[in-house]
Amino acid sequence: MAAPFRSCDHCAKPAVVHNTVIVNGKVIEHHLCEEHAAAVSGQAVGPVPINALLGQLAQVGAARARGPTCPSCGLTFHDFKSTGLLGCARCYDTFAATLVPVLERAHGGATQDVGRVPPEADVALKHRNEQLERLSRELAAAVAAEQYEEAARLRDMIHALRPQAPGAPGAGGAGTVPPRGSAP
Amino acid sequence: MSVPAAPRPADDSDVVMSCRVRLARNVAGMPFVGRSTHPQRREALEAIRGACGTPEATAALVAAAGATGTLAWVDMPSMPARDRQLLWERHLVSRTFADGDSPRAVALTQDERFSMMVNEEDHLRVQVLRPGNALRSAFDAAMAVDAALASRLGFAFHPRLGYLTACPTNVGCGIRIGVMVHLRALRLTNELEKVKRAAKELHLAHRGFHGEGTDATGDWFQISNQRTLGVTEHELLEVLAGRVVPAIVNWEREARRALVERQRLLVEDRVHRGVALLQAARLLTLDEAMKQLSTVRLGVSTGLVGGPSLDVINRLTIEIQSAHLRAADPSIEGDDDERAVRARVVRAAFGAA
Numbered sequence: 001m002a003a004p005f006r007s008c009d010h011c012a013k014p015a016v017v018h019n020t021v022i023v024n025g026k027v028i029e030h031h032l033c034e035e036h037a038a039a040v041s042g043q044a045v046g047p048v049p050i051n052a053l054l055g056q057l058a059q060v061g062a063a064r065a066r067g068p069t070c071p072s073c074g075l076t077f078h079d080f081k082s083t084g085l086l087g088c089a090r091c092y093d094t095f096a097a098t099l100v101p102v103l104e105r106a107h108g109g110a111t112q113d114v115g116r117v118p119p120e121a122d123v124a125l126k127h128r129n130e131q132l133e134r135l136s137r138e139l140a141a142a143v144a145a146e147q148y149e150e151a152a153r154l155r156d157m158i159h160a161l162r163p164q165a166p167g168a169p170g171a172g173g174a175g176t177v178p179p180r181g182s183a184p
Numbered sequence: 185m186s187v188p189a190a191p192r193p194a195d196d197s198d199v200v201m202s203c204r205v206r207l208a209r210n211v212a213g214m215p216f217v218g219r220s221t222h223p224q225r226r227e228a229l230e231a232i233r234g235a236c237g238t239p240e241a242t243a244a245l246v247a248a249a250g251a252t253g254t255l256a257w258v259d260m261p262s263m264p265a266r267d268r269q270l271l272w273e274r275h276l277v278s279r280t281f282a283d284g285d286s287p288r289a290v291a292l293t294q295d296e297r298f299s300m301m302v303n304e305e306d307h308l309r310v311q312v313l314r315p316g317n318a319l320r321s322a323f324d325a326a327m328a329v330d331a332a333l334a335s336r337l338g339f340a341f342h343p344r345l346g347y348l349t350a351c352p353t354n355v356g357c358g359i360r361i362g363v364m365v366h367l368r369a370l371r372l373t374n375e376l377e378k379v380k381r382a383a384k385e386l387h388l389a390h391r392g393f394h395g396e397g398t399d400a401t402g403d404w405f406q407i408s409n410q411r412t413l414g415v416t417e418h419e420l421l422e423v424l425a426g427r428v429v430p431a432i433v434n435w436e437r438e439a440r441r442a443l444v445e446r447q448r449l450l451v452e453d454r455v456h457r458g459v460a461l462l463q464a465a466r467l468l469t470l471d472e473a474m475k476q477l478s479t480v481r482l483g484v485s486t487g488l489v490g491g492p493s494l495d496v497i498n499r500l501t502i503e504i505q506s507a508h509l510r511a512a513d514p515s516i517e518g519d520d521d522e523r524a525v526r527a528r529v530v531r532a533a534f535g536a537a
Contacts, residue, residue, distance in 0.1 A: 114356075
């Protein structure tokens with residue numbers, strides 16, 4: 001197939017040399033007439049060595065794949081950016097760092113829910129809050145009695161129970177809600 | 185010149201055609217719809233159908249929604265294209281939901297006061313619909329439906345983020361509270377900016393007749409909350425039902441009154457031309473019909489013309505759409521047929537031959 005007519009990048013003569021190079025992940029096309037091609041030959045427009053080209057392509061690939069991939073549903077950061085949709089409950093933890101500004105923009109600066117909770121989560125939350133209260137009392141007592149090993153144990157338990165920012169290590173995530181499957 | 189007091193129905197139906205409360209929910213432990221394989225989508229569909237499917241569960245849901253009759257399940261992929269579009273034209277399903285071929289279903293009561301889309305963007309989209317401005321009753325019904333469903337299904341829920349949805353813009357309450365309002369006078373007096381500004385200040389969205397990305401055909405606007413995180417369901421209800429909707433209703437009524445008071449002849453002229461055109465036309469495009477119906481509606485709501493009633497005009501805005509006409513008259517083949525049938529339907533509603 002004949003290439004469509006293009007004039008030289010530097011003059012009005014028809015271009016006979018067409019080169020595509022990738023510089024820092026950007027695709028740059030060069031179209032040159034015979035004279036200008038000869039003038040720059042061996043310099044900027046010379047054929048890119050195949051290894052360099054592959055390296056640049058790999059860079060592009062890496063840029064695309066940058067960001068986490070959801071261990072639960074396999075959604076990549078690129079998928080999320082292109083659709084704006086998350087793939088599963090776990091994604092909210094996987095992409096937590098990216099989500100914070102998205103949530104703030106969409107919800108007038110808010111990043112925490114204050115609305116109603118499903119009954120089973122309600123029960124779970126109440127149960128957890130009761131446990132937290134009890135552990136906090138025990139921790140205060142342990143500290144007062146200078147039982148530091150016991151205090152450290154209690155502190156770790158409290159830490160594990162407390163709801164954390166999505167994505168934080170040990171965040172309960174959606175897993176704290178009993179899974180589906182209650183019989184109809 | 186004295187102007188007769190415009191009728192002000194208690195349900196604000198002179199301005200508000202309908203109100204809706206919608207909920208987005210996902211079944212816990214399953215990938216969201218966009219990341220689900222077809223078998224997984226079928227599984228989600230079966231889980232939801234199963235949870236709502238027993239006669240007792242169905243009856244409880246329908247009662248909670250304040251609807252009547254049975255809950256009909258419609259399998260979308262096996263529906264003819266025309267009937268899917270018909271559901272979209274009635275605001276019962278979204279465009280993408282109507283067009284898709286993956287496993288999905290809609291459940292609805294015959295009075296349309298309650299419907300559920302399964303496998304739209306989220307596993308479950310609940311809709312409670314009421315004619316006129318009955319936001320509080322729609323809200324209470326939606327909350328009751330949610331509670332009834334939650335007793336049978338585990339929903340994806342995050343202790344910090346609330347109900348989890350495929351799109352982060354719905355996360356938290358996963359609720360949209362909205363009204364469909366007719367703002368013909370505000371458009372004529374160039375005061376729509378007032379509505380848009382108020383909407384923006386209160387984090388509300390204003391959209392066209394068919395929601396996101398559609399234009400305000402026939403001067404119909406949908407106003408609904410945009411935020412769903414960091415705010416409670418009741419706070420959102422109060423913003424809409426307590427502040428915004430009453431304000432918009434008053435602005436539109438005030439604009440109508442001002443128009444009739446100050447530019448009566450001009451408005452009368454437009455309204456009567458509209459009536460005459462709709463009574464006489466033999467071919468009507470949807471766009472032309474919607475425009476003229478909007479002007480006539482302004483005339484009816486201000487008492488400048490006697491009829492048809494607001495109910496009839498509201499019904500027409502739905503029933504003169506393509507799939508409705510084709511369902512009513514299967515002999516329609518091309519666009520010309522459709523325009524002819526549309527004109528006939530409108531003439532009949534206007535009591536003309």
